Amino acid sequence: MASGLLKGAVLLLVSVLSWLCVYMKGRYTVDVQSLPQHPRSHQPPYPGGTADNLLWFLQVSDIHISRFYDPQRVTDLKQFCTENVDVFKPPMVLVTGDLTDAKTIDRGGSMQYEVEWRTYYGVLKETNVMERTLWMDIRGNHDAFDIPALHSNRNFFRQYSSMGQTGKISYHHAHKTPFGTYSFVALDACLNPGPRRPFNFFGYLNESSLATLQSLADETVHSNMTIWMGHHPTATILSPNPGIKHVIRNGIAYLCGHLHDLGGLFPVMYSMQEGGTLELELSDWMNNRRYRLLAADHDMLSFVDVKLGEWPVVLVTNPKHAMFATPSHEPLGRIRHSTHIRVLAFSPDPIEKVVVWLDGVRFCEASHVEGPLFTCPWNPADYGTGLHTIAVDVSDRKGRTRHQEHPFSVDGSRANISFVQTVILQTDWLVLMKLVFVLVFTAGVLSLPVLRYCSPALPPGGSSLDSVGGAGCGCSRLLELLGISAWCGMMNMSKGAYPRQFVQKWLSRLSLLTKVDQLYYPLFCFGVYIPIGPWFYGELIQGCHGALFMHGTYIAGAYVPGLWSHAYATLQIALFHVPLTVYLAMLLDNHLCHLSHKNNQASNNHAKPRYRLYRQLIGLLRLHGFGVFFLIWQLYSSYWVLVAYGTMSFLICPLRTWSLLLAAWLIYKVRTLPKEKVAHLVR
Template sequence: MSAGLLLKVVAGLATATLAAVLLEHYGLRAVSSPRPARLHTAQRPFPAPGAEDTNIFWGLQISDLHISKFFDPRRATDLEKFCSETVDVIQPALVLATGDLTDSLRRDRWGSRQFEVEWQTYYNILRRTRVMEKTTWLDIRGNHDSFNIPSLESSQNYYRIYSALRKHGPMHYIHKTPFGNYSFIYVDATITPGPKKPFNFYGMLNKKQMRKLFFLSKKSSLSNHTIWFGHYTTSTIISPAPGIRALMSSAIAYLCGHLHLLGGLMPVLHTQHPKGTLELELGDWKENRRYRIFAFDHDLFSFADLVFDNWPVVLITNPKSFLYSSSTHEPLERLFYSTHIRILAFSPSSITSVTVKIDDVYLGNAVHLSGPIFILKWNPRNYSEESHVIKVIVQDSTGRNKIVAHEFSIKGDIHVKFDFMPSFILLTDHYVVAQILFILIVVALQFLLMTFRHFRKIKLKGTPGCISLTIFSFNVLSKTDIFCYSVLFLNFYIALGPWFVGEIIDGKIGCCFSFGVLVDGHFFQGSMTYVIGIIQIFTVIIPLSAYLCWTLLLRCQGHTFSTHLRGRYLKAVPGHALAGLFYLCHLGCCVLLWKAYGTTALVFSPTYGWLALLAPILVRLAWTLSPRELRAFAVELRSHQGPDRQ
C-alpha cells in the first residue's frame, strides 16, 4: 500500500465519520423556523394582543458574573447598581442568574478553589440592595461555583450558604399569574464532586437526574409555557439517552450562559432545536456586562439581549420576531387577530416618545398604556403578505434614544434560519466530535507506523524531493526499533494510560485518563480530556516524531550533530528552533499542571513530567545512534543523491 493511498484512506475515514456526527447532531437541526398554523383553522386566536395591560409579564436573566477576589472589582459594583437601579426601573417578575456567580480562580488564573470572600461579596450585594424583596431571584451554580468541592455538604460549598436559592439538582419554579401559570425548570448539570479547572467545563447529567427532569417536564405541561434554564449550553452537557434536548422539547426556550460569546467572537449565540425549542446563550457579565429581558405577552415569547446601563431598554412584544417564533409552542395566530402593536420601554427618566415604523413607513407614535407598556393601533391584515420590518425609536427626557428593529411575518411562510456558526456551536455535541477525532488521530498514527514497519519498502526513484524524503525518513523511524516502539508506546499511552495522579480535588487523590477522570470513587466520562489529548498529540507526539524523522534523515546523509550545524547552519537553526518551541510549550503545560494540581501531580505525570525528561533522551539517541543501524538506509539514500547534495 502506497503512502499516498494510505493517507487518502485515513483522511476519507475521518471525513466520513465527522460528516456522520455533524449530520446527526447538527445537519437536521439548522432548519427554518416552523410555520404557524393556517390562519383560518386557528384554534387559539384569543385573547389576542390589544389595548389592555393584562396577559403580560417580564423577567430578566444575567449570567457569568465571576465576582472575583483578584480581578476587576467593577464586576461587583456594577452588579450592585444592576440590583438596585436596573431592577428598580424594569421591575421584573423574576431574575434568572444562570451560574458562575463567583470566579473561584487564583491570581495566576489557573489554580482554582472557592474563596469565601467572593461569595460574601455576592451575598452582601443581594442583602444591601434588598433585591430578593423586590423580585424572585433564582441564582444557580455554574462550573466555577463548583470548582474544588468534594461534596455538596462540604464547608467549601459556599453556594448553599450565600446564594439566594441554595438548592441543588433539578428544580421547578412556577410563576403564577391571573392569566395562567408559567414553569421554570432548572437544569443543574454541575459535577459533584467538583474537580479543579478545567475538568468540569462540560456538565453531566445521570439517569436519576434525567428521570427527575422528565417528571418535572410532565408536571409543567399544565402551565401556559415552560422555560428551562441552566448554566451550560446543551452542547456542553453530557446526558444519557434520549438526551437533554429531547427532554426539553416541550419548552419554548432554554436560557443559559457559559460560553461568554466565545470571548466576544460570537456576538449572538442563538439557535432553535428540531422541535422548536429556542436555545439562547447569554453573553457574560464578567467582561461584556450583558443581561437579557424576556417577556410573555398573551403567551407570545419575546426577548432582547442588552448591555448594562444602556438606556432606554426596549422590547417589541407584538408583533414578535419571526426568527424566534415556534408554532409548536406559541399561539402565533394571535398576531393576525391582534389590534395593537405593543412595546415595553424602560428608562430611569420618563419616556417622551415611542415612534413606530414598518418597512420605513411612519406608522405613528405609540401611546402610554400603563407602566412600561406602550401601544399603537394597527391592522395586521395590511401586512399579511411576505415579511416586514418593524422599527421602534424610543427617546427619554434626557435625550437618550434607542432604535430596535426586527423582521416579522403574519402569513408565516417565509424561509428563515439561524446562522450556521451559532447553530453548529450550540447543537453539536462537541465532546463526541472530540472523542472521534482523538480516536481517529491515535489509530491513524499507530496504523501508519505499523504499516510502514511491516509492509512498506521504500524505493526512491530519481532525485528525491521533499515529499519523498519525508516518506523515506518516516520509513527509517518505523524500522528503527527504539524509536518506532517509543512513538508507538507514547501514542498508545496517551490513549489508554493514566496521564497523571494527583489532587484532582484538594485532599482527594484522583487519576486522569483520556477517557475520563477518577476521583474519590467517582468516575466522570471523558469530555474536555479528549480536547487536551488532541492538543497533547499535536504539540508533543507529532512534533517529536517529526524531529526524530528529520534527525534520522540527516544521519542517513552522513551527518552528526556538529557536522550538521557546521555544514548547513542557516537551514538547521529553524528546525531546531521549532522543535525547541514545541518542547518549551510542553514545559509550559508541566508548569500549568503543577499550578493547578500541585507537586504530586507533576511528579506522577507520565505524559507531562516524565515525557519532558524522555524526549531529550530520545533526541540524543537519534543523534548518537550507531551508523551500522542506518547503513542500509544510507546506501539507498546516497544512491539517489549526488555526493555534494545534503
C-alpha cells in the same frame, strides 16, 4: 493509472462534500412548518390595547466575582440590583451560573474562595434585591471547581446564594398570575464531584439527575409556558438516553450562558432545537456587562439583549420577531387577530415619545397604556403575507434615544437564525471531539506501524527520484496506496514532481525512523498509552487524590466521565507526539548522512569562513528550531499541571512531565546511534 486515481479522488471528494451538505442541512435546519401548531393558536385573548396577559423578567449570566480581578464587576452588579431592578420591576431575575470566578491569581489553578461568595451574597443583601424580586440563581462550572461533594462545606452555593439556601440544586418555580401559570425550571449539570480546572468545562447528568429533571418537566404540563434555565448549553452536557434535549422539549426556550461570547467572535448566539425549543445563550456579565429582558405577551415570548447603562430599553412584543417564532410552544395565530402593536419601553426617566415604523414608513406614535406598555392600533391583514419590518424609536426625558427593529410575519413566514450560531449550539461537541481524536490518533500514532511494515526506506539524505532505485519504487507504491500520488498530480507544480518528491522525502525519513527499534517502540507505545493509561495522579480536588484517564477521572470514591479529555489528548498528539516524531526523523536522517559521508563537507570547505559559518547557523536553525518550539510548549504544559494540581500531579504525570524525559532520551539515542546499529539502513 494516475489519471484514474485522480478522477476517483475527485469523485469521492465531491460525493463526501455533497453528503456533508445534505447532512448539515438536515442536522441544523428545523422545518418549523412541519411542527405541530399550538392548540390555542387562534383562540383569544388577542393582543390589544390593554395591559393584560403580560409578564416580563430578566436574565444575567457569568458574573465571575473575583477576589483578584476587576472589582468593578461588583460595583456594576450593585447598580443592576438597584437601578435596573427598580426600573424593570421584574417578578424574577434568572441568574444562570458562574456566580464566582474561583480562579487563582495566576489563572491556572482553581479553588473556592469564601470571600468571593460573601461578596456575591453581600450584594444581594445590601441592595435588598431578594425582597423586591425572586432572585433565581443556579451554579455554573466555576461554582463547582474543587468541590468533593454537594454536601461539602466548600460548596458555598448552599450558604451564599438565594436558591442554595433552600437546599435546591435543580428546581421548579411556578409563577401564578390572573391569566395563567408560567413555569421556570432550573437544571444543574455541574460535575459531582467537581474537579479543578481545566477538566470541568462540560456538564454531566447521570440517569438519576435526568429522572429528576423529567419529574420537574412533568410538573409543568398545565402551565401556559415553560422556561428552562441552566449554565451549560445543551451541546456541552453529556447525558444518557433519551438525553437532555428530550427532557426539556416541552419548554419554549432554554436560557444559558457559559460560552460568554467566544472571545468576541459571537456577541449573540441563538439556535432552535429539533422540537422547536429555542436555545438562547447570553453573553457574560464578567467582561461585557450584558443582561437580557424577556417578556411573555399573550403567551408569545420576546426578548432583547442589553448592555448595562444603555437606556431606554425597548422590546416589541407584538408582532414578535419572526426569527424566534416557535409555533409548537406559542399561539402565533394571535398575531393575525391582534388589534394593537405593543411595545415595552423602560428608562429611569419618563418616556417622552415612542414612534413606530412599518416597512420603512412612519406608522404611528404609540400611546402610553400602563407601566412600560405603549400601543397603537393596526390591521394585521395589511401585512398578511411574507416578511415585514417593524422599527421603533424611543426617547426619554433626558434626551436618550433607542432604535429597535426586527422582521415579523403574520402568515408564519420565517427569518432564519444564523447557521454558524446554530452549529455552535447544536453540534454534539463530545462526539465531534472523539471523532477528531480518532483521526489524529490514526494519523499520528497508527501510521507508524504502516510505515514500518509497508514501505522500505530511502537512502539517508536522498532527494533525487532518479537515485532512489528500489526504495523509490517502494515509496511510490505507498504513495499510490495512500492516494498521495493523485494529490501530487493535482498540485500541477512541475507536473507534480516537486510535491511528489517532497512527500517521498518525508515518507522515507519517517520510514527510516520506524526501522530503528530503539526509537520506534518507545514512540509507538507512548502514543498508544495516551488513550489507555493514567495521565497523572495527584490531588485533583483539595484533600482528595485521584487518577485522570482519557475516559474519565476516579476521585473521591466516584467516577467522572471524560468530557474535555478527548480534546486534551488530541492536542497532546498533534502538538507533541507528532512534532517529536518529525523532529526525530530529521535528526536520524541528519545522523545517517554523517555516517554515510553524504553531507557534502568537501564543497562546504571551499566556501569562505564567513559563509561557511552562516550556512552552519542556518542549518542548525532549520534542524533544531522546530524541536525547541514544541519542547518549550510541552514544558509550559507541564508547568500548568503543577499550577493546577500540585507537585504530586506534576511528578506523577506520564502525559506531560514524563513525556519530556522520554523526548530527551530519544533525542540522545538518535545522536548516539552507532554505525553498526544502522548499517543495514545506509545504502
